[in-house]
Amino acid sequence: EAGVAQSPRYKIIEKRQSVAFWCNPISGHATLYWYQQILGQGPKLLIQFQNNGVVDDSQLPKDRFSAERLKGVDSTLKIQPAKLEDSAVYLCASSFGTLQETQYFGPGTRLLVL
Amino acid sequence: KNQVEQSPQSLIILEGKNCTLQCNYTVSPFSNLRWYKQDTGRGPVSLTIMTFSENTKSNGRYTATLDADTKQSSLHITASQLSDSASYICVVSWGGATNKLIFGTGTLLAVQP
Numbered sequence: 001e002a003g004v005a006q007s008p009r010y011k012i013i014e015k016r017q018s019v020a021f022w023c024n025p026i027s028g029h030a031t032l033y034w035y036q037q038i039l040g041q042g043p044k045l046l047i048q049f050q051n052n053g054v055v056d057d058s059q060l061p062k063d064r065f066s067a068e069r070l071k072g073v074d075s076t077l078k079i080q081p082a083k084l085e086d087s088a089v090y091l092c093a094s095s096f097g098t099l100q101e102t103q104y105f106g107p108g109t110r111l112l113v114l
Numbered sequence: 115k116n117q118v119e120q121s122p123q124s125l126i127i128l129e130g131k132n133c134t135l136q137c138n139y140t141v142s143p144f145s146n147l148r149w150y151k152q153d154t155g156r157g158p159v160s161l162t163i164m165t166f167s168e169n170t171k172s173n174g175r176y177t178a179t180l181d182a183d184t185k186q187s188s189l190h191i192t193a194s195q196l197s198d199s200a201s202y203i204c205v206v207s208w209g210g211a212t213n214k215l216i217f218g219t220g221t222l223l224a225v226q227p
Contacts, residue, residue, distance in 0.1 A: 004157070042118075042203055042217030043158070056214070091157050102148070103215070105157025 002026065004106035006092050012112045018080040021109045025073070025094030031055075033103060034067055034077050035091040043091055049075060082113045116141045118206050118218035126224045131194055135221045137187040137204030145207040149178050149189045152201045152220070161189070161202075194225045 035043035
């Protein structure tokens, strides 16, 4: 079974630039999550989708971050404009449902903002 | 405030030795507790999951325990191997109806030959 795919794996940009990350969840998984993991910390949920609808985006900095899952499968996370403190690993995870389901994580995209 | 705290922050052990990692949580309402292993540069991978009524769960050389009364969990690694070197993250699910997760900051384990 293929896992959660993410691209790119690494990205280096300058502050105030824009960047986008892509995630392809495990086939059949209705729920998709984006996490931000700052070095030395545990992942922090940014947004959760159920199919193509948003379930939770309470910790998403909406002035600069946006995410979409238009067809209920792939998802993109965008940062515009980026700040130095956005340097982190952005993890995508998926699960079959939302009730007590194990989340399967992708390898992450490591972002460095200079 | 819902929190998950782990100790120690980091640990170095020799190959073949055992070790125990600790997790304390203040999460309500509690749904379940997971231990994840995160290798450097990779996403977390689930090791065990325990609900309120489960005291212990094993996965090969990994054994997790849960004391729901004291809100403590431990992960015991037996006969450590070099490949066990990773960050181990305790994750507590709360809220019941939705899979909201609270992550600990992890314990960084280094197994030396």
